[in-house]
Ligand code: VG1
């Protein structure tokens with residue numbers, strides 16, 4: 266095939282954020298914008314040889330503009346000497362399924378030339394999709410996880426100086442057929458999106474035990490909401506085909522280009538359709554996942570599982586309830602900095618090593634590769650383990666079902682609510698909430714961060730009293746990776762009070778427009794009379810102090826958060 270060198274000029278702002286490059290579709294539609302970024306990714310591939318001879322897994326959440334970008338990836342990859350692309354059927358691969366595919370193809374590669382060097386994921390995750398909404402592109406490395414900062418920095422550097430990209434003259438590919446396309450030395454393999462992932466889940470969890478549990482508890486009805494994102498086909502296969510549940514157990518399970526106009530983020534605000542049905546139908550278990558399938562929310566008609574509690578509870582039960590951990594053991598635990606300290610308490614009790622990393626899944630990968638972390642989570646509805654190198658929504662949902670099935674063997678009738686309360690009785694309760702202020706004016710948001718930086722550095726801040734809270738320590742979180750020694754600074758303002766309560770404030774790295782301020786608050790209680798208390802009520806005094814300390818309203822002009830989780 267012919268290869269053209271297309272002259273181009275650099276675009277501003279092609280800097281990958283917490284999880285790839287996310288912008289409005291209209292931004293990606295500018296001539297050369299997407300091509301530049303794809304070329305920058307290929308130039309930044311860390312393995313020697315770079316793109317030459319590389320095998321890449323490609324897929325995404327199927328959002329609007331995916332097809333066009335897939336074809337651009339095919340042509341630019343071919344022109345840059347990539348030897349093979351493994352692409353999900355119709356371009357669909359959930360983020361966890363893509364991570365698995367990279368790892369699995371690596372483990373089963375017969376020749377060195379077919380070992381995946383990484384993957385390109387087309388998603389803006391939980392951001393809305395459609396012609397007027399968001400698109401995103403993310404690079405994952407050979408371990409199946411998001412590229413570390415060394416690689417994303419390189420991508421950004423290339424994007425700033427790019428003058429040309431290479432493009433091969435190839436026909437448009439129809440990704441709706443599972444088949445192998447060969448163009449000389451370049452191969453495009455379109456693969457089933459779901460099979461490998463479902464096989465992995467069946468190795469990790471005891472599907473039989475879960476089925477027996479459902480048979481014994483016909484009252485235990487579940488509802489899974491795919492939010493018209495990528496997990497629909499996976500959820501349908503797992504719950505309806507593998508676990509024999511009725512079709513009424515899944516909703517919004519067909520992936521749509523624009524997610525049906527909804528915001529595919531599994532939380533109490535954006536998954537209100539699910540929440541309403543779980544409440545009105547008095548369902549025992551409700552769950553949802555986000556656009557690209559790496560997030561999860563677990564609820565029941567009488568309980569909401571905070572993601573920070575979810576990872577702690579999974580960690581507390583894993584070795585007994587889940588076959589994968591019975592076999593491999595639990596080596597260590599980790600959470601992102603803003604996530605509540607509930608997980609630390611489990612680690613301490615079990616004598617496990619535990620880590621606190623910056624926001625973003627890429628920081629867990631090294632720990633897992635070094636066998637020092639088996640289960641990890643983020644407060645942002647992200648939970649996962651070392652079975653892959655991404656957070657995994659359906660994994661977390663199946664983990665809960667497996668734990669429920671296991672606990673019900675010794676305590677028949679145990680519900681989600683019972684499991685939460687039983688956990689608090691042993692560990693105490695970490696009340697946790699996050700306030701998001703979306704699309705805030707960037708200047709105001711930056712001013713607030715500057716104000717906080719100088720406040721925490723001022724003399725007399727430590728020891729100062731705010732209401733009932735006395736400042737014990739404060740910093741702008743920085744993290745030194747214990748494996749490769751890399752340092753990430755300015756990861757969020759952290760104010761810790763004498764009683765262990767915390768306030769964290771940081772700016773989002775996944776927004777596509779303006780700034781998003783995230784305010785996280787946490788308060789610990791070991792008083793059993795508080796275990797059933799309402800989270801917002803329990804945290805109110807601390808939230809009031811956080812607003813006061815940050816001068817958020819004054820500096821951003823926002824009275825109320827956009828979303829409370
Ligand atoms: C947010 C979350 C973070 C998560 C990231 C990607 O980042 O806070 O915990 O890892 O989204 O999740 P930020 O920088 O906006 O706070 V996903 O589901 O978009 O891949």
Ligand code: CO
Pocket residue numbers: 390391555556557558559560
């Ligand atoms: Co996501």
